[in-house]
Amino acid sequence: xxxxxxxxxxxxCYCFGVSKDEIEKRLAEGETLDGIxxxxxxxxxxxxxxxVIERVWGEDATPESRALVLNALERSx
Ligand code: FES
Numbered sequence: 001x002x003x004x005x006x007x008x009x010x011x012x013c014y015c016f017g018v019s020k021d022e023i024e025k026r027l028a029e030g031e032t033l034d035g036i037x038x039x040x041x042x043x044x045x046x047x048x049x050x051x052v053i054e055r056v057w058g059e060d061a062t063p064e065s066r067a068l069v070l071n072a073l074e075r076s077x
Contacts, residue, residue, distance in 0.1 A: 010073040012052055015045025020073055023057065033057050 010020040018040045026036050033053065037043050043050050052073070055065040 010070075010076070012056075012073065013040070013042040013045070013049040015049070016041040018042045018049075020056075020070070023053075027057065 012018050012020050012023060018036075022040075023033075023036060023042075027033070037053075043053060052069055055061055055069045057066075
């Protein structure tokens with residue numbers, strides 16, 4: 001149960017309260033990463049989430065970088 005809850009609420013951008021699930025839902029609906037950033041502000045605050053965003057959803061993301069970062073996010077909640 002805890003794993004399911006943390007997976008559903010894993011925060012990517014703390015400055016603007018954007019979760020992994022919100023990003024993945026919006027990408028699945030056809031939005032671009034740039035569009036999500038523009039409408040949420042994600043990445044335009046402290047910038048601390050940029051590396052996460054790039055390693056999970058960026059053009060150079062690999063299955064390995066994605067899995068590594070997502071596992072860390074899920075553990076941190
Ligand atoms: S955590 Fe995303 S801009 Fe600060």
